[in-house]
Amino acid sequence: MTIPPGGFQPLTLPSLQPPVAPAAPAAPGSGTTGNTQGAGAAGGFSGVLTSAVNALNSSQVQADQAAQALAGGGGNIAGAMIATEKASMEMQFAFAIRNKALSAYQQIMAMQV
Secondary structure, eight states: OOOOTTOOOOOOOOOOSOOOOOOOOOOTTSOOOSOOOSTTSSSHHHHHHHHHHHHHHHHHHHHHHHHHHHHTTOSOHHHHHHHHHHHHHHHHHHHHHHHHHHHHHHHHHTOOO
């Protein structure tokens, strides 16, 4: 196996930062600034979580399609390996986040009030 002249490019995982929407203009006379970020904001944590799960599912589907194409006699072995490794790494990352969130929840539940 030879390494390409530019070397290997690192895989990038999907960003878990929520998109920042521009503030909507306030209605005249409403006394608000139009910034709706917070618990009732569109998207919020659930939107970020949904987009991260959708990205994870998309990479799993791509890896499955690449493996099926390779098993069918076509496809690119390097592309299939890259897709399956990317999907595997993203799944490990999702498990790590889940474990940290569960640990934080358990610590909060164990607190004395």
